[in-house]
Amino acid sequence: MPSLGKYEIGIVGNGLSAYLVLKHLVSLAPEIKVALFNSSQYNAIEGPAYLKNEKAHFFLNTPSSKIALSDENAYDFCDFLGLNAEERDWHFASRADYGKYAKSKLALYDSYARQFGSATDIKRSREGFEVYTNDGIVSCNKVLLATGNDFDNAWQGVIKSVWDFDYSVLKPTDKVIVIGTGLTMFDVAGAISDNCNQVTITAISKSGLMPAVQPVIPSPPIPFEWDRVTRISLFEVVKQLRKNLELANGEWWRALDGMRPVTIDLWNNFSVFEKKQFINHLLSKWNRARHRAPKQVFEKVNNLIQSNTLVIKQGRVVQASANFVKLADGTILNADYVFYAGGAISNPFNSSQPFWQNLKEEDWLVSHPSGMGINATPKFQLIGKNGNPVSGAYTIGNNMRGTLLECTAIPELKVQAKKVAAELLGN
């Protein structure tokens, strides 16, 4: 394969994370030679989250005042939307608008990196890494995996690109099954009802739980406190959370929000056994309470449930295709369309993408012991099979879930990107 040149840093992925890191690299070291490996699936910066769909409107679950990309102006996104001071604090914008905004802030960094096609494999070399593309091999001293959210589950025929699906093809007599009952199901159910409000929808998940609704007005969080010197067990964390929930007196989100500033520290203080216990028994409840739907979205879904247009069902899907879903208890449900809304793959090695299949053989890139994401230090450096940090290999975003737990929302990515850029430059 032809050599396509040598670069100091290779960034695999072209979503928001990749561009945020690129922005910091350019400001810290303007002469740096960066190679950027682009997705063949999604447009740069917008990724799956912020793409524009003429037939459906999807909303952010983060208030517009909390996701500015500017470091100087917290209301930068609100200003972009033209919101006034009364509107801006608890406003939820459309994700397509956020995509436009993010591109207006970050697309200028395109010219600071040499653009290549998708990475198909990465091998370690004497100087660092060789990143394979369909056109040739790019040598990079350091690599950053900013591969983001992967929805490539194994079921053939199931609709996975739910955000760019043409919902106007649905007919009133159609039956739809949605695998998942979280925020993506809210997106799908909302888009279906906007296009054809007689379609019947069955949404299925293991927990049968839907996300909670955002409070109408924000109220002060109840801080989660511990001395940070002594280890705190998962059992003690749950006990203290229960106490804080009592203090919250019905406003349960105040107790949850009070944990946000310390979530990463708490997560890091747990043993691998506790992390697995949390993932197996508490993660779906945590997600339900943490990832809340804006009121207008929640009410729309609730109305669909009230009118029996949407039915929520508890069950474990063991098989699915374009027209049916099989549950663990043997039930088979037929449908005209089956949508996958089960969230991004938590361990990228479960992806059927050739890139991850090829990387399975490598000893410098392994799953996190918790089973979520890939193994990395809290400073974003990969940890190899031998348990040691791998020189020059880093990751950001969804791949960091095992190390950080909460790491994919925009405010978190902003913080990570700054730190990752400094690590990549050895600062």
Ligand SMILES: Cc1cc2nc3c(=O)[nH]c(=O)nc-3n(C[C@H](O)[C@H](O)[C@H](O)COP(=O)(O)OP(=O)(O)OC[C@H]3O[C@@H](n4cnc5c(N)ncnc54)[C@H](O)[C@@H]3O)c2cc1C
């Ligand atoms: C539907 C959805 C809604 C969301 N809503 C919100 C919200 O309201 N508020 C909030 O704070 N956060 C939200 N998020 C979180 C979101 O994950 C982040 O905000 C952000 O978009 C993630 O950016 P990323 O670059 O890490 O990943 P992505 O956007 O997934 O980008 C990664 C890119 O890398 C590409 N890639 C993967 N492998 C390769 C390869 N081998 N070679 C080249 N390219 C590759 C992918 O195809 C993709 O385009 C949402 C996420 C989703 C999926």
